[in-house]
Amino acid sequence: MNLAKFARRGYVTAPTPLEFLPNFSRALGAGVSVYMKRDDMLPGAGGGNKTRKLDFCVADALNKGCDTLITCGAVQSNHCRLTLSWAVHEGMDCHLVLEERVPDSYNPEASGNNFLFQLMGVKNITVAQKGTDMMAAMQKVADKLSAEGKKPYIIPGGASNALGSLGYVSCMEEIMAQVFHIGLKIDHMVVPSGSAGTHGGIIAGMIGNNIDIPVTGIGVNRPKLVQEQAVLTVANASLELIGVDVRVLAEKVVAFDDYVGPGYSLPTDSMVEAVKMLAQTEAVLLDPVYSGKAMAGLIDLARKGYFPKGSNVLFLHTGGSPALYAYLPTFRQGK
CATH class of the missing domain: 3.40.50.1100 (Rossmann fold)
Structure with missing residues (x-):
């Protein structure tokens, strides 16, 4: 290979x-x-397996001239934390769509990754209910950003x-x-x-x-x-x-x-x-x-x-x- x-x-x-x-x-x-x-x-920021995947995905985004990363995950998503961290590293914006897989589980004041999202300066968090079509939800964010002149790149949950x-x-x-x-x-x-x-x-x-x-x-x-x-x-x-x-x-x-x-x-x-x-x-x-x-x-x-x-x-x-x-x-x- x-x-x-x-x-x-x-x-x-x-x-x-x-x-x-x-x-x-x-x-x-x-x-x-x-x-x-x-x-x-x-x-x-905090380490984890998604860095290996984002190594390839972020390279693809930059090669396509994108300036913004959009991804999704659960409310304490490690993947979202790492996507945001590498966006910061690359000087890109990052927007997150978080799915409440457990009803009412999102708390913007929570510790863990929720705190790190805010600390690293996430541009926006959209909270979606359990069962939401997450690709469609991310596309909606991308369409809005595109209309504002940004060049977004969607990374699927887990970069999987x-x-x-x-x-x-x-x-x-x-x-x-x-x-x-x-x-x-x-x-x-x-x-x-x-x-x-x-x-x-x-x-x-x-x-x-x-x-x-x-x-x-x-x-x-x-x-x-x-x-x-x-x-x-x-x-x-x-x-x-x-x-x-x-x-x-x-x-x-x-x-x-x-x-x-x-x-x-x-x-x-x-x-x-x-x-x-x-x-x-x-x-x-x-x-x-x-x-x-x-x-x-x-x-x-x-x-x-x-x-x-x-x-x-x-x-x-x-x-x-x-x-x-x-x-x-x-x-x-x-x-």
């Missing part, structure tokens, strides 16, 4: 660490060794289109170079699965490079079959964009929905356990929406024997820890 033919802004200046978690692995007590790909340490997902095709190549360098055999990979671009990009990267490592996605919002189809669609769109003739088979895509709990972004006991466990064994901060629920899935699956004893399991940490500060009551209960 030749990713060099696609324009990037160079936001990812060095590989993120790939670390063994010895204390966590011991505390887990499941006979597996857990490693972590630290994409929480990517550049951008074929172009954005190239960030995780590239990440998979980066991971394989790292494990080769240190002489590590990875037996299984666990990834958060939300807007599908990260999960889909990882799978596309494996298919395109003839890598046969099982990948388990831990869904954070949609039913299993819906999520798996979304991941499959993005993965194949990425391979088509790159020019790889092979396509992903449906059976290669696994995205459990057992750890979503009562709904997207709503706390679960297993998420709280996972966040506290990582903080207290490795001083690693997970977020309550994506990496926290994904790690809850890894913990439960490991305890149930899903990974054979002696396995090396790699967890992709997608970042998002600034959102923790919007969940203080959740973590302070029952201290």
